[in-house]
Amino acid sequence: MVTNLTITQARPDEVKPKPDESALGFGKHFSDHMFTMRYTQGVGWHDLEIKKYQDFSLAPSAMCLHYGQAIFEGMKAFRGANNQIFLFRPKDNLQRMNVSANRMCMAEIDVNQVLEAMKELLRLDQEWVPRAPGATLYIRPFMIATEDALGVRPSKEYLFSIILSPVGAYYPEGFNPVKIYVSDTYVRAVRGGVGSVKTAGNYAASIKAAMEAQALGYTQVLWLDAIERRYVEEVGTMNIFFKINGKLVTPPLNGSILPGITRDSAIQLAKDWGLEVQERQIAIDEVVEANTSGALEEVFGTGTAAVISPVGSLFYKGHTITLNQGRTGALSQKMFDVLQGIQYGQHPDTHGWLEPLCE
Ligand SMILES: Cc1ncc(COP(=O)(O)O)c(C=O)c1O
CATH class of the missing domain: 3.20.10.10 (D-amino Acid Aminotransferase, subunit A, domain 2)
Known part of the structure; x- marks a missing residue:
């Protein structure tokens, strides 16, 4: 359990129909929910939330839009036998995200806390993990600088989010060079x-x-x-x-x-x-x-x-x-x-x- 995590489920009328698993492609569909948390210098990470997939609001001066403090990760959830869902080396991805955060002078995350929040999100949206052979649920954690200020320096505020996208088999026509x-x-x-x-x-x-x-x-x-x-x-x-x-x-x-x-x-x-x-x-x-x-x-x-x-x-x-x-x-x-x-x-x-x- 993640302490201080607020979960607000999408209303039944907000739940999206699942896409056709034979034509998923890559990065075209997004699940019903997302995870977000915010960072403020001097406070740390706060406002941990799972809520329906929705737009962000950003100031036109949000620093990521100007100076490129933006990092991300890419990993997958797999549906195995008996509907068991698996993650592959998820901590390695989150640790690599901290290496990226450090190089880009962004706020580091608590790997265990984020992994637990990711699992909560996956439990809520587990029906979005495809059943078709080779199809998977792509997991995209990312972080952007959100302080509304101009000037080249590290932002004092960040938004971290995880979104989920069902993706098709990479080799629908076979494993070809x-x-x-x-x-x-x-x-x-x-x-x-x-x-x-x-x-x-x-x-x-x-x-x-x-x-x-x-x-x-x-x-x-x-x-x-x-x-x-x-x-x-x-x-x-x-x-x-x-x-x-x-x-x-x-x-x-x-x-x-x-x-x-x-x-x-x-x-x-x-x-x-x-x-x-x-x-x-x-x-x-x-x-x-x-x-x-x-x-x-x-x-x-x-x-x-x-x-x-x-x-x-x-x-x-x-x-x-x-x-x-x-x-x-x-x-x-x-x-x-x-x-x-x-x-x-x-x-x-x-x-x-x-x-x-x-x-
Ligand atoms: C530039 C680049 N190189 C290599 C990789 C392969 O990394 P991984 O095996 O962790 O997906 C990726 C994918 O994340 C990438 O973006």
Whole structure:
């Protein structure tokens, strides 16, 4: 139980009809309720509320609108056997939110208190956790600076909220490799900047490259390091892994990429299976050469949305590089099956990653 949490349920006439689970897409529908709390410097977090999903009112001078103090997280609730609902490593997401808050000079949250409030919200809106295979309830915690003042400095007031959105299976037509565009024009983040935290501006800055890649028929952008444009960083909203000569290689957490929770889970599972995992710099030229020599066995991305996304080809400097003959590799498939199996409570959770939502 969360102390000081006020719950005001939507009236029966305010409850929304559930969307068709076969056409959920991503981020189009929102559940009946939301969680909010406010922060005031000198007071701390207050006014913890679960209430019907509704608009915020903000001053035109609210600091988030001008100086970009805005952070968020993304995680999912899964409906397993016997209608049991599971969360996957939720504390890791909330702890990462505090790392983001710290970097952006925003107020940190009490992870246990917010997790309990999130569970209350999920219990109230549990009918919104989809039943269709692969469909999930996406959970979006976020925080914005709300003080009505101009001037570049930390806001003295914040709004924290959690909203819920039922989302469709990421692979409705099957688990197919994606085509990725390697950007050597735009960069995403630089060491010492904010690339390693989930702040809104990182995503705003990535849209132009993503649009240009999509116009050429590519699903996502692979970012290279901002200084030499040489070392692989990450892909859109995923971290990236290469299997080379039987070893799993992934870029290190060097301060410009997001420390993905799926990345960490994939590393731990790979080690469980006896694979050598190298967290090290990997140049795009090394990837191209390893592919030419046959040493590159497979490439996959990791992230909450897709879990695992096999990469079938890379487009770099005018050339298409086909990977693993454009097919899903055995390790990508196993990683996907095991991780998704754990998330739905169907596979042994040997690391204690799963958190059941108790009644
Ligand atoms: C930039 C970026 N990289 C990587 C990831 C993957 O992180 P996670 O596995 O925690 O979803 C995400 C998604 O949150 C992201 O936005």
